[in-house]
Amino acid sequence: MALTKEQIAQRIARELRDGYYVNLGIGIPTLVANYIPEGINVVLQSENGLLGMGPFPFEGEEDPDLINAGKQTITTVPGSAFFDSAMSFGMIRAGKVDLTVLGAMEVSENGDIANWKIPGKMVKGMGGAMDLVASARNIIVAMMHTNPKGESKLLPQCALPLTGVKCVKKIVSDLAVLDITPQGFKLIERAPGISVEEIKAKTAGKLIVEGEIPEMQF
């Protein structure tokens, strides 16, 4: 069975380490916050100017001055700090954020990512994505392995306009966990019940399969 979006988030949450400062993108990445393992202390950075993002507010306690980068109403946790957008991207560029999780339309076998523009469609903009992928030390992509037509989104090279080059370190898709290595996509884990053959068939870029590939446990 392919992973649900919740399960993708759950699997990514296992990559968190105690003491990490983490930036979670919009969509599946946001869900990672719901699965932070016990005993692991992480601080969430929101690039609109907050360290120490908490959960959504209780109904009636929404504060219009307190939103995340997805423009959602949120709360803070003890020890939080507000700052301006230059400092926010300053700490991102300086490598102070340990992990960035974001979505993608395409990833290439050398770690290029495309997630901001589809030629012929209205382009809304890259927001902070280009800064994040160019600067973060560790980037995990949360994505579907294929597009709605069944075509692979893990490619020899991206067809869509790039957001960043050689930056993605790991992909957690609905089918697999893969590391980006100098040799290409390296298969690390399979989704429960998904065969190596299916992953091979749905990965257009170079796929490296070494030894037995374990199945994810939930």
Added chain:
Amino acid sequence: MALTKEQIAQRIARELRDGYYVNLGIGIPTLVANYIPEGINVVLQSENGLLGMGPFPFEGEEDPDLINAGKQTITTVPGSAFFDSAMSFGMIRAGKVDLTVLGAMEVSENGDIANWKIPGKMVKGMGGAMDLVASARNIIVAMMHTNPKGESKLLPQCALPLTGVKCVKKIVSDLAVLDITPQGFKLIERAPGISVEEIKAKTAGKLIVEGEIPEMQF
């Protein structure tokens, strides 16, 4: 009579305009604060991180966390703000400070200034002077017209290592007020009882004297 240091400061204070943000260097420039004309509202910037510098504290009220760029204990005025050194020099570089007054060892007829280093002597450093002279929109130098040996400090070109180039706009010395113009030092006013001939004799750089030169009034 040549001006006293207090009179130099007093004359410079007449250059202040309502609403000016002003940075005063160490020495004579500091005294300018004592002669701010009535009805003129100026805000003093101290480059160690303060806008709205006030007078020295009353005895017993010195605060070691509140000093100016000369490391003197000071106070603040209502509406003051503290900031870090990057913002302080940022606002200087961005031309937000309307006027900088500082001392000099030598000034050349094209507005170069030397005030930080004497070869052969222990060099203490330029502090913020190089930033100020390179950035300020309007720089007035407060200085003695000659050195203790009687040699002119207003030169065709500076002999000492430079602090900045083509930056000084006006000089108020103990003998005269002079503007720096494309043609050289232009005499604007004489100190009371000082003749144009004496100023000519003590100005090594090119001096422009046009028409009657008024005497300063105190």
Added chain:
Amino acid sequence: MNKAVRDAGEAIRDIHDGAVLMLGGFGLCGIPENCIAALVKKGVKALTCISNNAGVDDFGIGLMLRQKQVRKMISSYVGENAEFERQLLSGELEVELIPQGTLATRCLAAGYGMPAIFTPAGVGTEIADGKEIRNFNGKEYLLEYAFDADYAIVKAWKGDTDGNLIYKETARNFNPLMAMAGKITIAEVEELVPAGELDPNMIHTPGIYVHRIFQGKDYQKRIEQRTVNPRPLPLLAG
């Protein structure tokens, strides 16, 4: 150094057709609502607006778009705005998309008197087309220039008559950066106090950067994405 003006109309009085404006805010959070309303009323046209976003159809910069007052938007994300899309596709509106961190840092550069900065954002993408690329320590960076804006229009929480500003929570965002970057900076605040009432240790924007300030009114503070959690059940008393 009293910089207080009566209202938004007086604050924006000299903004002319074709001006380059910076407008603070992230989404609809921390936007200068009063000044935008005054600009709509004044009907000034052919504006270039530097702002992270472009509002929604019926709020924020969207109100100016609806009146066709904007010729060019410089933003990182233009979001959901039907009129915006129509004008863009019809060629009435020009849009320059800039990575958000680059946008912020180009404001900072202007406020700090730095003519240009280096950032890795956009290297290897179409954003880099025609731009100078430079390698430092094995990593490539784009050279990006400081913005040059006629007016910066920002919204703060509290301010004093000397122009010192304090922002609230994430309504800070681009506001302090733009406040530093405008040739003329106009600040609207929820609460305007006499100089001396704000703690000088806690000023986000020193007054030297601000030219006009007024206390705004009738703030709507619209929420774009209202996300909430269910309230936990109250404990039953013994």
Added chain:
Amino acid sequence: MNKAVRDAGEAIRDIHDGAVLMLGGFGLCGIPENCIAALVKKGVKALTCISNNAGVDDFGIGLMLRQKQVRKMISSYVGENAEFERQLLSGELEVELIPQGTLATRCLAAGYGMPAIFTPAGVGTEIADGKEIRNFNGKEYLLEYAFDADYAIVKAWKGDTDGNLIYKETARNFNPLMAMAGKITIAEVEELVPAGELDPNMIHTPGIYVHRIFQGKDYQKRIEQRTVNPRPLPLLAG
């Protein structure tokens, strides 16, 4: 994310001979007194110290100079310090003098991940020797590089266990800039509180930049230039 350590000794435990340190403060204002004392006690040697000033003979970085622990000072002004002068003239100590704004901005660049910045300070002077000069809009600027320091050691007024810092008055100076710039940042504070007790709107240095924090003790806060005005005569009561 508890970053609290017991004391200065624990905070500086791994600072090694030859390390590059940034030390906050302007003159003797806002200097990390406890960490300097611990570095003197530890006796670590051949240090490069980036700090606006070099202390006085018997306080601040002067204490480390006296123990011959400093190989190189990078400062804007080295002030009055007889031992400093002796070591400099004898060749024991190397000094690099940098304009104060350049010093500050090179710290900012490191903290903001910018490899280099442009500044007009020093153009046309010996400071420009060997440096790249670039003209923007008719004005010349020097290219100056971000600092690369092993440790930043800063002093704040209040801090919390997550590493958030607030500075007092002009004791802020270089401290927040250096706090952002160190690979490892050590903060000593006058008052350390649990995370959540500081107002998140009023944090000068967010905790992400700080690796170790402790509450210092026995602060001397020496005044270099005690300047005062006479107290006005008390009004005589009728």
